[in-house]
Amino acid sequence: xxxxxSEIGKVVGGGTPxxxxxxxxxxxGIPWLTPKDLSGYNKMFIAKGSRSITHEGLAKSSAKxxxxxxxxVSSRAPIGYVAIAKNTIAxxxxxxxxxxxxxxxxxxxxxxxxxxxxxxxxxxASGSTFKEISTxxxxxxxxxxxxxxxxxxxxxxxxxxxxxxEKNSKINDNLMV
Numbered sequence: 001x002x003x004x005x006s007e008i009g010k011v012v013g014g015g016t017p018x019x020x021x022x023x024x025x026x027x028x029g030i031p032w033l034t035p036k037d038l039s040g041y042n043k044m045f046i047a048k049g050s051r052s053i054t055h056e057g058l059a060k061s062s063a064k065x066x067x068x069x070x071x072x073v074s075s076r077a078p079i080g081y082v083a084i085a086k087n088t089i090a091x092x093x094x095x096x097x098x099x100x101x102x103x104x105x106x107x108x109x110x111x112x113x114x115x116x117x118x119x120x121x122x123x124x125a126s127g128s129t130f131k132e133i134s135t136x137x138x139x140x141x142x143x144x145x146x147x148x149x150x151x152x153x154x155x156x157x158x159x160x161x162x163x164x165x166e167k168n169s170k171i172n173d174n175l176m177v
Contacts, residue, residue: 001146006139008110009071009100013135014091015062017053024057031087032063035074035094038081043166044111046072047086063090069107071098073114076132079125080118084111096138109151112158113143 005011014033017024029052037049053063066072066089074081075096084107091097098114100107124141125131133141145151 001144002142003104003145004139005098005141005143008104008143008145009098011135011139012064012066012070012097012099013062013075014064014093014095014097016092017057017061017063021057021060024054024060026052026054028052029054030058030065031089032091033072033089033095034092035077035081038072038074038083041081041083042169044084044108044162045086046083046089048089053090058090063092065090066097067099069100069102071100071107071110071114073097073121073138075121075134075138076125076127077130079122079131079133080114082111082114082118084108096133096135098138104148105145106148106151106155108155108159109145110143113145117141117143 031048032051032053033046033049058065066085068085068087070085070089072083072085072091073096074094076094098110100110121133121141122131124137125133
């Protein structure tokens with residue numbers, strides 16, 4: 001069945017605390033992601049990026065806390081990187097993340113839907129300097145979502161393959177060291 005993303009979850013944009021205030025950034029704070037953190041990232045879940053922000057940085061910006069299992073989708077520079085938040089996380093404005101309604105969609109299922117939607121997302125992006133997807137456009141983006149039972153059946157096939165790929169990537173990374 002076709003659903004707009006806004007019908008199966010809440011679409012949330014991110015924000016960046018002012019870099020003129022170094023006190024907004026810290027080593028061990030709120031994990032904060034930029035699309036660059038997902039460049040070359042090949043795992044389903046992500047816990048942190050290269051930087052963290054303080055609670056004051058969060059409060060003084062348009063960044064928002066996203067709960068675990070939020071689907072993080074880069075919406076500019078580049079469009080279509082996808083990961084699932086392993087824990088509470090914040091993102092910059094280069095994301096339009098989805099907090100899924102788990103009564104309608106399983107987060108891992110929505111992850112795969114969004115991963116396979118990269119080309120469609122690129123086509124609906126607009127802008128003259130660089131392409132970007134607005135919150136409104138992302139909210140209206142339509143996806144096929146079957147029943148929860150059907151999602152579970154599909155995930156029974158996809159998740160073991162994904163875990164095997166992630167395990168093999170980890171082995172390969174260790175061999176390169």
